[in-house]
Amino acid sequence: MRRGGLYTIGLTFVLAFLLFALTGCGSEGLDIDLEKELVRYGSETCSVAHQPRESLKMCGFPARVRAKALGHLLQHKEAQLQKARVDRPTDRELLHMARVMYTEAPTMRLMSYVGSVVIERKRLERFPDTVPRVVQQRWAFEGITREAQEVDTLDLSDYGEDNLKWHLSVRTAWMMLTLPEKYRPLKGVDHFWSPRSGAKPEWAKGRAPEYAVDDQFRFHSLVEGG
Incomplete structure (x- = not known):
């Protein structure tokens, strides 16, 4: 014992x-x-x-x-x-983010950059405070304005169809809307334009971009950068 x-x-x-x-x-x-x-x-x-x-x-x-x-x-x-x-996004937020990505960018990387601009605008007082209202703001995104008839026909129910670009847009939209802010690919940018689209817009003249992505996009901070 x-x-x-x-x-x-x-x-x-x-x-x-x-x-x-x-x-x-x-x-x-x-x-x-x-x-x-x-x-x-x-x-x-x-x-x-x-x-x-x-x-x-x-x-x-x-x-x-x-x-x-x-x-x-x-x-x-x-x-x-x-x-x-x-904080998962609503279907409406996901839909409008996917639509603006679909009309504005050809690849997942560039789509995520466009998503960064939408999220930044949503954060700023000068712009609307929801993703759908930011995307639908008059003349905010030319892709939405120019191709409204096509993009208005795309819905989340089309995710599993043969439109691979729409499939990619929805996936990228979900990623950007759930991504912690510190992992967002671009920060502090609220405007962008493409040299491929033609002449530089008036608001971009005399301004150096914060990010220059190949010959595709130029990203600017107009609200906080002055």
């Missing part, structure tokens, strides 16, 4: 020590900036924006510190995903 009791006490002590080591000991001074995706431990600061597990190893953090940091990062990621599910 005595021998078994000592064994039980010893095992309990070992388990308690391990739990203490994993949850407390050695993690003092650990600071995690979830928004900037930075982990600080001691005098070291480690960026975990990409491949957190490997980044923490490369930074030389102890295993118990890495485990605690990864736990916090995982909880934060789950919270972001939950928020994205709560």
Whole structure:
């Protein structure tokens, strides 16, 4: 009995020590900036924006510190995903975003750039505060104005049909409307034009674009950039 009791006490002590080591000991001074995706431990600061597990190893953090940091990062990621599910776009938002992408851009990459402009306008006081109203604003997007009859026939029910560009537009629209702001491909741009369309518009004359994408688009910030 005595021998078994000592064994039980010893095992309990070992388990308690391990739990203490994993949850407390050695993690003092650990600071995690979830928004900037930075982990600080001691005098070291480690960026975990990409491949957190490997980044923490490369930074030389102890295993118990890495485990605690990864736990916090995982909880934060789950919270972001939950928020994205709560804030999922309505069918009307998705439809109008897809329509403007369909008429204005030929590829997924350029569609996402157009989506960035729509989202930026929705954020600014100078423009309407919903995606459908931004897209439908008079003379805002020439593709909608010029090809209104064609695009007005496209609906979300056409997603599985043979129109591959519409299929891509709907997918890209969903991505842009659920994407966290920090991952948006272009930021701070509220106007764009295409050199392929002809003469430079009056509002773009004398202004340097924030982004120049091949010979396809020039993106500007007119509201906040002056």
